[in-house]
Amino acid sequence: MSALKIVVVGNGMVGHHYVQTLADSTIEADITVIGGEPRPAYDRVHLSEVFDGKTSAELAMTTREHYEEISVDAHFGDFVAKIDRQAKQVITEGGQVFAYDKLVLATGSYPFIPPIPGYDQEHCLAYRTIDDLGEIKASAKGKKIGVVVGGGLLGLECANALKNLGLEAHVVEFAPGLMGVQLDDGGSVMLRRKIEALGVKVHTSKATQKITQGDQLRLKMEFADDTELETDMIVFSAGIRPYDQLARDADLKVGERGGIEIDYHCRTSDQDIFAIGECAVLGKFIYGLVAPGYRMAEAAVSQLHDNDDQKVSFTGSDMSTKLKLLGVDVGSIGDSKGNAENSRAFVFSDERDEVYKRLNVSADGKKVLGATLVGDCSDYDTLLQYYLNDIDLPDNPEAMILPAVDGAAPTLGADALPMTASICSCHNVTKGDIVQAIDGGCMTVADVKGETSAATGCGGCAALLKNVVDFELESRGMEVNTDICEHFKYTRQDLYTIAQSTQIKSFDELMEKHGAHKDSLGCDICKPAVASIMASLWNDHVLESQHVGLQDTNDTFMANMQKDGTYSVIPRVPGGEILPDQLIALGQVAKDYGLYSKITGGQRVDLFGARMNDLPDIWSALIDAGFETGHGYAKALRTVKSCVGSTWCRYGVQDSVGQAIDLENRYKGLRAPHKFKMAVSGCTRECAEAQSKDVGVIATENGWNLYVCGNGGMKPRHADLFATDLDTETLLKYIDRFLMFYIRTADRLQRTSVWFENLEGGLEYLKDVVINDSLGICEELESQMQHVIDTYQCEWKTAVNDKEKVKRFRQFVNSDQEDSNVIFVEERGQIRPATDVERKRSQLKAVS
């Protein structure tokens, strides 16, 4: 059979998910995508974060290049004008014609703009696409007041966006309460209190009759109750309507209130046309959330299989949702308002802390029917699992939402969940999937995340995921042993806290007072770990006598051991900026000592093939030329990479080189659980690749955006945007705190990326600790960092001036000979270690 011709109309989140799912499947298909927007699919859910510093590139879910790689024929910026069902082809506004075997409509929806007289004038806008955001931003520039029409979920998101733009945000809602679809009256009132406290003005029961020219401001809204409101701009977010015109024109069946009618297989009234996502209606219901859209996409793809067993249905989806609106936690589960006849409610309201919870249960009190949560969503995961899996409630269901007075609130044990329980709804991961991952060898939450993608979408299920993983590991008799090694019954974090609080400054003392056996020697696990902790805390020279035996060979000889036992030498080149004379000196040292030279990825020069006994002389020469140690051998700051920035570049908006040099000089020598890297880019083009670093800084017109926990290497991770438009003082403050918090809490040899993946509470928690000082430790973290900065020394400079330390670099304690096993040959004009064959040949020659 030849490949099916599949044409997908629409490239929103759901359309893209269809394409990706199909491309990943075994189905042979030629895929064509036609997107009306000028760019490929992006994350519409997090649209308002664009005003919080996110770039459109960061919202992107795919790229043109990616589509090319997976052989998808993609066209953007051209709308489909017509479906010709007889000829089985679609025609675009631009006149392109595409033939199909199967057509998929993923046209999404458009914002409903109520036909209020005057709605179509300037500064009356919609909130739906990235381009809309551009218009909103332009309209808001230099203005004071913005009104959002619509107090639903999207309206409040939009109000947040206006607030982030620096406007006084007003929400105008026709109904008596906010988020009327999801919340009951009590929840709605509490939500209003909370967001009013944040400075958002809320006007409910307001029917807008007319929009006219304002007297003071640009526009005036006139309401049915004879009141008025002046504003600089209006954004409509009063609900969405399915984009179904194409289907209507092609005589496909549409729902009474719009939407393309589909069956359980997502087929429309034409067997060769599917509809998925917000443009589709299944049994009078439009699923306006992304997770159900994804499920529809998967169901539609599966219909293309020949084998019936592989076909899945979409029979509706749970619309429970948990989110943060303007920083307020809001959750809604099932029948949240208790509309069902047999529903019985428990309500808890705390007006002092502004928390509202409503639990709707069946008349016999056994089952959860729904819930509303405002101000505190900590019970959401548990309640949702009871609801989705039809689990029997305890005898006192009210305890589920009451604050714990004595001991912990009842949480749902992971053992009570059936294998089919959905743990992560973003990626459709069930408890069964997690169990399978653990059976397949996953031993940590991070492993399971990597294997199943659970908790990598919105992250709301992270705590539940951890419960399930812990429970499963425990039930397999795998005691999760977090001891660092046999010599200390503690984690690295414990040891750090012990050393810090008891002011212990040597390994021997730590072993004597806190070791499993006080006369143990330790090992190659605990010794370097403790050496690193001591260095982070007290910052003594690594070759002080109490520390020297603890160091890995690289730290001991302050160079990187290579396969033949020789070392490589990397002097520091802060920010990658180097004087011509220093380059010449580097070349001279390489020539004098016969070293192989290579440029590193971190914008410096690595000199290979140095014999141990030559290291002090090499370093004396480098120090004379103005170099310092580059800590290329240490679990410490490596480099701060930079682009040339505004000094030279046409596009740069800040001096990225200067900032990189300052950062490198500030944090050089800081030892950590693992190596860490930084970079500073001078503009959003990001030439320094800061988002692949542990700490990335990107210049903006207003300051610096800070990214954290990125990684290149074996397991690349895109850094998370941590804070935006910082001045340099705040930037340094946040980095100080961030690094010290990482140093304090990470496991040994754990990079920031893995540490972050295991951090309960994720980015929000980290922000809380670093920005809001939620643990009350920031002052301590900063003063600790200051101590390390104040006590910095170039380890090599200290070493070459100390006869005792230089003694350590002798190849033999009883001879001046060199290691006869180190043999080099020449290649491309430089040395390299000899291969086995070459080595034997040269040894034979020496003997004969």
Place this chain on the structure above:
Amino acid sequence: MSKQKICHVSDLIPNSGVCALLETSHNKNSEQIAIFYLPTTAEKVFAISNWDPIGEANVLSRGIVGNIEEELVVASPLYKQHFSLRTGQCVEDEIKIKTYPVSIDGENVYLN
């Protein structure tokens, strides 16, 4: 074979290793030995071959010393296998490296 003086005790580094060159009259190829000084143990000083047979380089004197339960070991700085300081046995592999009888007498370190 008689006692051969290798170095001074002050050439050793407590809880760490150094390397010495052993010249043998009957063998043109000299041997490198790794000498570890562990002042808190009964023997105080240990000598094994400096050659790491797995990493194939003369590096064992530059490894970290420690104990795995009762066994005193050095971890190769190349690929981290452990070798017993007393027997030369590799913990992870069926490989055994040469050990040397070594002792401290007064201020000097001797190979017996």
